[in-house]
Amino acid sequence: MGQRQSQPAAVDAASNTSISQSATSNAFEAKLNPPAEDARSHNFGQPIQPSDGKKNASKLLTDCTVQQRASLQCIEENYENKDVACAPFFEEYKKCRREEHERKLERNSRAF
Incomplete structure (x- = not known):
């Protein structure tokens, strides 16, 4: 009644052999945490920069950088106390982004 059933071992499809649960998790962790000698070549999830030295534009390129910072x-x-103390800064940033969005919509409407 209260007996636990052991987890079935994973089966490697290529060789049709069973792999223990710990071996599967160790392989997964090895992919997440590269060894020290591979650390320099690992990009840690960041986009690879072009080799010509030019940087790509940011996803969020805005004119409101001053207000954002x-x-x-x-x-x-x-x-x-950020909600009370920083409300004027938030409003300035929202206003700037709103105006920027309106300029973008206007530019897009003139494009067609």
């Missing part, structure tokens, strides 16, 4: 700085300084 000011609001983030305020959050760092006033973490416990």
Whole structure:
């Protein structure tokens, strides 16, 4: 009644042999954590930069960088009370992003 059934071992399809659960997890961990000698060649999930030295544009390229950094700085300084203390910074950033979005929509509408 209270007996536990052991987990069936995984089966390697290529050789049709069973692999223990710990061997499977060790192989998975080895892929996640490359050995030290491979660490320099591993990109840690980041996009590979082109070899010509040019950087690709950021996904979020905005004109509101000043307002964004000011609001983030305020959050760092006033973490416990950020909603009240940083509200003016948040509003400035939202206003800038709203205006930027409107300019983008206008530019797109003129393109067609």
